[in-house]
Amino acid sequence: MTLMKTRSDAAKADVIVAGGGPAGLGAALMARRNGADVLLVEQFNFFGGMATAGLVGSFVATAGMGGGVSKELMDRASSLGGRKGVYFDLETFKYAAQCLLEEAGVRVLLHSFMESAVVENGVVKGIWVANKGGRLRLDAKVVIDATGDGDVAASAGAPYEKGRKEDGQMQAVTLRSRIGGVRVDQCADWKEINRLLADEIRQGGVHVPLYVAGVLDAGGESPKGERSFNLDMVAGVDATDPWELSRAELAARTAVWELVDFAKRRIPGWKDCYLIDTGVHIGVRETRRILGRYVLGRDDVMSGRKFEDGIARCSNWMDLHDPEVFQHKEGFERYIEKTQLPEGEWYEIPYRCLTPEKPGGILICGRCLSSDREANGSLRIMVTCINTGMAAGVGAALAAGRRTLPSEVDGAEVRRLLQAQGAEL
Ligand SMILES: Cc1cc2nc3c(=O)[nH]c(=O)nc-3n(C[C@H](O)[C@H](O)[C@H](O)COP(=O)(O)OP(=O)(O)OC[C@H]3O[C@@H](n4cnc5c(N)ncnc54)[C@H](O)[C@@H]3O)c2cc1C
CATH class of the missing domain: 3.30.310 (TATA-Binding Protein)
Structure with missing residues (x-):
């Protein structure tokens, strides 16, 4: 049972998670289960991000979906009668996510848009949100950016890339x-x-x-x-x-x-x-990629690279919605084959991709994590976003508990904790 907080207390947390999409769900649940007082901030009145707000509603199958929060969501949706294979009924997804958060004791602030980060001496100390109450400052020992677009990290001055190197173009958008x-x-x-x-x-x-x-x-x-x-x-x-x-x-x-x-x-x-x-929000495939202590690249994906601090697996092809890909000279199907690892293989994403070069005090997960454009095209699927969120949650809880920066947490320790807590790693 979580004790009710007084109003001034409520605006403080060990860990604030900005964004309640797939990555934010993984992050909030794992930070809470690893001992942190967690506040999840979301702009809409429900969870799921692109899965629900964008009407996507289905998981692309990938290595790493055999355990952890994605499996919990699938199991809960099944028991609520709203799942067929990897396809979800959207209201069921929203409620399944809400049940998991409530059971874990994650505190929630809805209808609140993360406006900007609070940065002091090169460390993120909280966020400003805008909502019906006006502007509200929320303080935290660690902030997790799960906004998909890297809104917190960008406003905190983290370096990032956007679009193709040659012309800055990003993938096309789709209103589902x-x-x-x-x-x-x-x-x-x-x-x-x-x-x-x-x-x-x-x-x-x-x-x-x-x-x-x-x-x-x-x-x-x-x-x-x-x-x-x-x-x-x-x-x-x-x-x-x-x-x-x-x-x-x-x-x-x-x-x-x-x-x-x-x-x-x-x-x-x-x-x-x-x-x-x-959808209440158009489907966005690509925006900021925040640059972290490691930038996952195309070669890492194509060689199925593993890391000592590997915190998530993925086996998806490099799904880039560019005209050149659809009109590939060898055909679209051939492009998929060429960017797909052999059956049963996967690559890993290291913990270092979740901590920006600067500032401190923040973790990034989901679509905006540190990767080149092609690797991002692969890892942006929901199960992998959830799994990177789970790792951010564990890293944040450790950092908050030890009063250290997330970048000082040993990624190999995060990996071990994830393994011990049911992640497929
Ligand atoms: C058209 C389309 C089809 C797709 N099809 C599939 C598919 O079939 N299967 C699959 O696995 N993946 C699919 N994907 C990819 C996948 O849906 C996304 O890449 C994934 O949801 C990203 O997860 P995320 O948590 O990083 O971000 P998001 O899902 O975007 O979640 C971000 C959350 O943060 C909230 N938020 C954002 N900014 C703020 C802010 N400033 N303040 C407060 N809250 C904020 C949002 O409301 C949202 O809840 C598809 C994507 C698109 C666009």
Whole structure:
């Protein structure tokens, strides 16, 4: 039983986790279970990040999913009746995450946007949030940045990279939707749908980049039989620029309506389909990569490299939504094969990727962790984000308990603790 905090106490914690997506869930749960008083800060009124707010709702299968928080989420969703294989019912995901957090005794502050970091003498001491109460300062011994975009680290002055070296381009964004009323038994196959879509784009009926035609897939089959168009909708967007993000949200929503209209008119089996909803946040694949004490690179991924301080496994291919990848000269399938490790192999992510070069007092996990662009394309899947979050949580609890910096915690010790606590490592 967690004792209620008084109001002034409530604004302090051993560990603050900014962001309640996959990485933040792993981080908050493991920091709490390793003895820290934890406050999880989230801008929405639920947890799950892209899984729920972005309507993604399915785990890409990878090495490392055999244990830890991702398995707990899957098991809990099953017992709540909202899981089919790697696909989740979205409300079930939200509630499963909430149950795990409540049971662990993680304190939560919702409807609160992390605005900036509090940095004193080169060490992060807390964050400023903006919410209904105005601006509120929250103090912590350690802050974990699980915002996906590295918002805390960037505002604290941590060095980072964004986009391709040659032109700064980032991967295209996608507004996910849920579409009901599809007659699955009468459905055209995806090859045929892609052919129709290419034709429609050429005629100007749907305004999305032409390169997506040919790679459109079912975008997931929810336990309730809903469908989604999982295709690149707006290219050339920097989702950390609020003006560009606003433009992208509006353009993508128009594209979703056009797609539904096209589907009704032209795709067999979709005649009576209807739009249920769109994500409360557009799907963002790439923004800041915070530079840490180690930068995981393409070669580490492709050689299946292991580390003494390896804290998470991953076996996903280098999934980059760039036109050049979809139009790869040897074909898209061949590109996937070429960037995929052999069956049963994996690479590891070292603990050093979770601590920025500077400042101290902060850990980064999930999509924004220290990696080059190609490695990031591989590790950004949800299970791996959860697993890196788990490691950040353990590292933060150790650092807070010992009154030391997270960068001074031995990554090999974090690895051992994760192994002892059920992570597949
Ligand atoms: C279209 C699309 C399809 C995908 N498909 C799959 C798939 O099928 N399977 C898979 O495994 N992965 C998939 N991915 C990748 C995966 O969903 C993400 O990379 C992953 O969710 C990243 O996890 P994260 O915790 O780092 O960040 P996020 O999921 O983005 O979570 C960040 C959390 O922090 C909160 N937040 C952000 N900034 C602030 C702030 N300043 N203050 C307060 N709160 C904040 C957000 O609201 C959110 O809850 C997909 C991604 C996209 C975009």
